[in-house]
Amino acid sequence: MDLEFVSRHAGRPAAALTRRDLARALLAVPSGVALVALPDLRRAMMAAGNPLSRPFWESARTTLAAIESGAATVGDVQRWVESTGTEPILMTPSYFVWPEENERGPVAHEMHDRLVAHLEERVRAGEIDPDALASGDLQARRAYEELQESWLATPLPDGRVPGFSVSDEQDEELFAAWDEEEEFALSELRRILGELVKQPELPIAELDRAVTRLRELLAVAGYPGNVLRACAGFEGEPMPDDDVELWLTVAAGVAGPVSDLPEEGDLLEEFADLNGEVSLEDEMMAHICAIQHADWLAAVTALARMGPGALASPERIARLIAESEDIDADEQDSDDLASTESLFRPVVALWAQLGIVDEDDVLTPLGWWGLPKALERAWSAGD
Known part of the structure; x- marks a missing residue:
């Protein structure tokens, strides 16, 4: 030198x-x-x-x-x-x-x-x-x-403002990478679902019961209605009259939330309180938004293959993702499994409200029919 x-x-x-x-x-x-x-x-x-x-x-x-x-x-x-x-x-x-x-x-x-x-x-x-x-x-x-x-x-x-220009470019790159990942995940989802030997049929009676309950939940303030409305983007927007459309829109929103929870109270006071606790709803939304495309793909395709009666608890989903051959996943330790489990815990709770799983976290015929369709809709939103 x-x-x-x-x-x-x-x-x-x-x-x-x-x-x-x-x-x-x-x-x-x-x-x-x-x-x-x-x-x-x-x-x-x-x-x-x-x-x-x-x-x-x-x-x-x-x-x-x-x-x-x-x-x-x-x-x-x-x-x-x-x-x-x-x-x-x-x-x-x-x-x-x-x-x-x-x-x-x-x-x-x-x-x-x-x-x-x-x-x-x-x-x-x-x-x-x-x-x-x-x-x-x-x-x-x-x-x-x-x-x-x-x-x-x-x-x-x-x-141009230098700081904003750099941040805007980073955001564009991030969104482009996200869109590319989502497009690939969607193509894999469609490929895997197309290979299923048995295609599920819509269980009309189950859907009617689930939508009746769903409309009641969406009409009431507080959890879980507020989270479901935010996921579906219904805050301030009219809800579909068609039962299938309503159910799929909300189920797709759980896989890809459309909006945040509405802001309430004095935000300045809230941000000033650094020791304030995060609400249950905000924590749930944060967990849902942190789930990667690959994990959604592995979980939903595994359940689609197993069909009604499959256990869909957070613990089981974490294990299905770790063992999936549909995604490139490194060997996971107990901490990784626990992290994945915690992310899917609010998802399974919302699935129960939609009738995707029953009170024992077991996949229902409605969930078998609608879960893959909901995920496909979530990833097709920009098409």
């Missing part, structure tokens, strides 16, 4: 290299190699008319030595790079988080580069003191954070 390597790594001539350029290049090679090269690099930088400062070289030696000995944490290293004065803070005090470098989209790359250039200008203007940052000066660190917070929230000449 020499000065030519650093210049190539940074894409700048030696005279224009910054502390950040040196830090990133030093971290790009094994710490032992970087430590050995440090004295020669310092002399070469002095010869190039860009000596940097003694605090930087001392902080570099200290950090590299800590890495070599195994004493440095990832946070320690990140903090050292940020102390160069031109490295964007990974997570700001307002909890804006930059994506990892290899996970940034075009917008994140652009905004990150723009911020680096902005910080370099502020260093040249004397508004940022890298030596104070390297020494751990709290006031300098706070000013450094505030400067970046301000830049992220200030519109660029083209009107």
Whole structure:
């Protein structure tokens, strides 16, 4: 490792290299190699008319030595790079988080580069003191954070707000990945259901009883009606008159909630109460929304194959998912099984309200007929 390597790594001539350029290049090679090269690099930088400062070289030696000995944490290293004065803070005090470098989209790359250039200008203007940052000066660190917070929230000449632009791009990527996963899960669901030897028929009498009870539940405030209405997206919206349509809409909502629970009370007071307890309904919705497509696929297809009379308790569903050959699942330990069980506990409770399972958590003929159709509907909502 020499000065030519650093210049190539940074894409700048030696005279224009910054502390950040040196830090990133030093971290790009094994710490032992970087430590050995440090004295020669310092002399070469002095010869190039860009000596940097003694605090930087001392902080570099200290950090590299800590890495070599195994004493440095990832946070320690990140903090050292940020102390160069031109490295964007990974997570700001307002909890804006930059994506990892290899996970940034075009917008994140652009905004990150723009911020680096902005910080370099502020260093040249004397508004940022890298030596104070390297020494751990709290006031300098706070000013450094505030400067970046301000830049992220200030519109660029083209009107884009950097922080929002990066977050919007991440959301788009997340939604695209979610849609792709859902599309694949839907195709697998249809394939598996199409291979069933016996196709279930609609049990009309069971459906009539289930829908009569369901309409009563949906008309009453509080649990479980409020959760079922939120799952189906019925808050403020008219409910279907057709019994099959109503039942499938609600059952599909359990697999893919359409809306959140309605907000009640003084939200400002609620958020200020950090010790406040989460309601049963909110906890149920959080658990349902945390279930992955693969787990839904494994659970529902297993029950569809077994038919009425199959045990569909949370414990049994967790085991069915762990043993499923329809998904790529790693071997699960007791903690994994317990986690899956806890996620499906509110699901099974709502299935009981819909007549999908009986009081003993056993799959009913209505559940055998309707559960696969409900899941297919949930995943076909955007078609």
